[in-house]
Amino acid sequence: MRTIEAKEITALVRELCMKANYVLPEDIRQSYLDGQEAEQSPLGKTIFGKMIENCDIACKNQVPICQDCGMAVVFVEVGQDVHITGGLLEDAVDEGVRQGYIDGYLRLSVVRDPLDRVNTNDNTPAILYTRIVEGDQIHITIAPKGFGSENMSAMKMFTPAATREDIIDFIVESCDRAGSNPCPPIVIGVGLGGTSDKAAYLAKRALMRPAGQFNENPFYAEMEKEIIERVNALGIGPQGLGGTVTALMAAIEPFPTHIAGLPCVVNIGCHVTRHADGTI
Known part of the structure; x- marks a missing residue:
């Protein structure tokens, strides 16, 4: 002991x-660089540049x-x-x-x-x-x-008859309704299964998955890729000013659930999806 x-x-x-609050995770910063390269809008590319500059200044000067x-x-x-x-x-x-x-x-x-x-x-x-x-x-x-993104959370208690496509539609529609409010490009956390509160917890945990890493289960990995593709096709773009990169990543965390239910919670992270960890 x-x-x-x-x-x-x-x-x-x-x-x-x-x-x-001072140091953006390196995987998120790298997703800015990747997003800037993928973004087709000149304004969107400029915004990505400002996002990179902002996080570098924060780290150097130890400010939020x-x-x-x-x-x-x-x-x-x-x-x-x-x-x-x-x-x-x-x-x-x-x-x-x-x-x-x-x-x-x-x-x-x-x-x-x-x-x-x-x-x-x-x-x-x-x-x-x-x-x-x-x-x-x-x-x-x-x-x-931050609550610009937290306020865009969404939950739906699907019936067990819901399909893969029904769930993807709900996630994409939630991001569409969110629009510019969560300061895109966004990170999309999804909790699927459990109870309503467990799904909400899983969605929040999902936001901490490293950017660029997909679910180990190929079924869910394909869902995540489709969600990113469809959300990016919405045209919301960096900071909601139009463009081809609206989502940096999507992460689905599934969990066993009751025979009569299928909870789904979407928790959106803003482009500054922050976390830091340490061990005693």
């Missing part, structure tokens, strides 16, 4: 909150890539041979988010209640997902989620 102090978790979360520094979505994998001392995991995570957002001069966007709309002034509480895994380490991923 390995003992890990809660303050170590806080310190890592603090660091990752700032890193995720986007003014919406998001709500902190935190995925924690806890080894079953770990014992946390000195505080609760949830409290340690929230304290790390508080420190990271305040010390990193990141925009504080969380309100304490969905209706009274009073800002918590420290970007807490975080959205926390935990999983018990093998080993004696704790792995933490911070994925700040």
Whole structure:
């Protein structure tokens, strides 16, 4: 059994909150370069150039890539041979988010209640997902989620009779309705199966799959390729100003489900689909 102090978790979360907002994952940056080469619109190519310049300036100067520094979505994998001392995991995570957002001069966007709309002034509480895994380490991923893209989420509870084509149509229609709102080019996360809440979780996790990587199952990989092709054919383009590259990638995460249902959730990531991870 390995003992890990809660303050170590806080310190890592603090660091990752700032890193995720300052440094775009290399695979997403590379997708900008690939998108710029594929884009046929001269304006779209220029926009890709500005996106690349923006993320490079943010990294160099350690400033936010986007003014919406998001709500902190935190995925924690806890080894079953770990014992946390000195505080609760949830409290340690929230304290790390508080420190990271305040010390990193990141925009504080969380309100304490969905209706009274009073800002918590420290970007807490975080959205926390935990999983018990093998080993004696704790792995933490911070994925700040801005709400220009989060507001474009969509869910449909299909019947088991739904076809592959029905599901693809729904995903493409959701991206079409989103239009310029999620700051395209977008990353499309899809959760398929489970229950409604499990599908939503899978869709959010799907956004962290490396750009350019398709599902290991050839059936779903072909679906992902078709979704990208059809979304790009919508002509929304970079920043919604027209073009041939609207989606950087699509990732489907399936899960076993009930005989009577087929939940599908679409979670769209903006062109700044951020995450950073670390291990204690």
